[in-house]
Amino acid sequence: MLENKDQSRTSLSNFGEFKLIEHLTKQVEIHNKSTIKGIGDDCAILEYKNKQTLVTTDLLIEGVHFDLGYAPLKHLGYKAVMVNLSDVYAMNGIAKQITVSIAVSNRFSLEALEELYAGINLACNSYKVDLVGGDTTSSTKGMLISITAIGEVDKEDVVCRDGAKENDLLVVTGDLGAAYLGLQVLEREKQVFAVNPNAQPELENYTYLVERQLKPEARKDIVQLLKDLEVKPTSMIDISDGLSSEILHICKQSKVGCNLFEDKIPLDQQVISTCEEFNLDSTTIALSGGEDYELLFTVSQEDFPKIKANPNLTVIGHMTEESAGVNLVTRANQKIEIIAQGWNALD
């Protein structure tokens, strides 16, 4: 799990910027016909005919978004791509290209960057996405990764955040809260390791949680599933900051309210047992934990028969008129107003 500190080490100062980019991207394959020209010119060239183009970008910073003490570089590269692809799928589109910019301080070796790019390439190959450009530079401190993803969607298929209507059903994919708990488990192991460097991490009971934190998967499969089920959501968003924050985004932009039912929120068994062990409330974790990269969407009630039997999809509430507010309906049938408690990047 922990980064191997003994690996052979090639200093980055042996490389110029161009030689380094060439070296790190020589494994890059092109998967999409829309990628006319990738890395190696002032711009990449893409060609979409009668499609809409989707663009999204995310910035990940060491010490803020990741800790190399427990995030292996290959996983970090993979996750950085997932974070961006997830935004494209949340528009009901298919991601086609990414650009990757990285900055690293001199403490990183060539082998470290190769690990990072191995994860980026693995993600690109698994999701059929083309790496078409980027920038590589030095930083005065630590590592940061900035990725931009570009996707395509037929005009009639695009799903935004602002289309939810009163009485629509609120649906979530997968289960929630595991990624946040995975981080808590890893933080605890890091503390143990700091006190006793010979301690071996005890992670058997938390494998799902740790995997959700370190190697999340973006839900490309859901975009295909919705097509197969002939369901077009009325609104959709991905869950990066936590369920409550995402529901508030949909409600604000769609000008509707929402009743979310606590007992419907899908939780994995490891989430329930670990919440007990850590003395945490599982609903709070699902609402505010974030980094699940599941999709949250609304559908018309007419579509309920098409989705009700699907194990990937859980109806967790319904939309109301805006004046009714955004509420959690607890197991005790109390209504509590939902306030965003998601991760706040600027605290």
Added chain:
Amino acid sequence: MLENKDQSRTSLSNFGEFKLIEHLTKQVEIHNKSTIKGIGDDCAILEYKNKQTLVTTDLLIEGVHFDLGYAPLKHLGYKAVMVNLSDVYAMNGIAKQITVSIAVSNRFSLEALEELYAGINLACNSYKVDLVGGDTTSSTKGMLISITAIGEVDKEDVVCRDGAKENDLLVVTGDLGAAYLGLQVLEREKQVFAVNPNAQPELENYTYLVERQLKPEARKDIVQLLKDLEVKPTSMIDISDGLSSEILHICKQSKVGCNLFEDKIPLDQQVISTCEEFNLDSTTIALSGGEDYELLFTVSQEDFPKIKANPNLTVIGHMTEESAGVNLVTRANQKIEIIAQGWNALD
């Protein structure tokens, strides 16, 4: 010139991430029909019909690419956009959209970010580019800006780096070396200021140099000029790392050699006089200085009559067979092989 340290200061911790983005981008206007949806969803939505899409990205880091001791934040925002637009123009395309991701430490105030965005907005309005998305986060140290630019070009108009042919003429826009010298002047003033904080910067003799460093303009006008002149370059690149580095890129990718004539390199009078004052060789500065954001391109000899009278364009050499190498022909008519000495981000 120096940042005003006395301005009223609003702490960023009063803002959540979403409220901050909303606040900073509320002035954003949409200029292009191809921008279907901008900021405010998981992705921006763009629509290009029968055009090729260009994508480029650049990362600017405090302490590496800029020094806030002399780069006012508004200028920095403007320049960060120019750096990216320049890459789109270097493909003979027109930039249409950008995304902007920034990370800042707590030492920055809201007013500081407003200044930065004022420069970004000014650039977007001057160049008719739409700001369509981004990410705002905290950093553990300093400021960084990651911008991705998206542009469009008719398939038959796109110009890459790999199309230069033997006997083509090598042409550069504007003049070279001023941005690098501007940086030297600013560095010197910073040293003076460190010794004597009451010293006023003496910049009257260097106004052009300082402006080229702090507020460069990308050459959108050249893309239009080439269209008006009915000239399609055989290859093109923008000068970000210095003339020698860019010539080597074109020669390597086009598999040609080059003779560059020292006495043809266009230099502003301030570049010549300041090189004398600083005891620097003006040819070395033009070859290796970088950050000029001029365009370097090759054209067929047949096009010479169309370009020869134009004050924006200077023929500085011609392409040769690959085996003849890449050479500077000096004023004394000596041939010296050109080796990249451009800025190396990873030293």
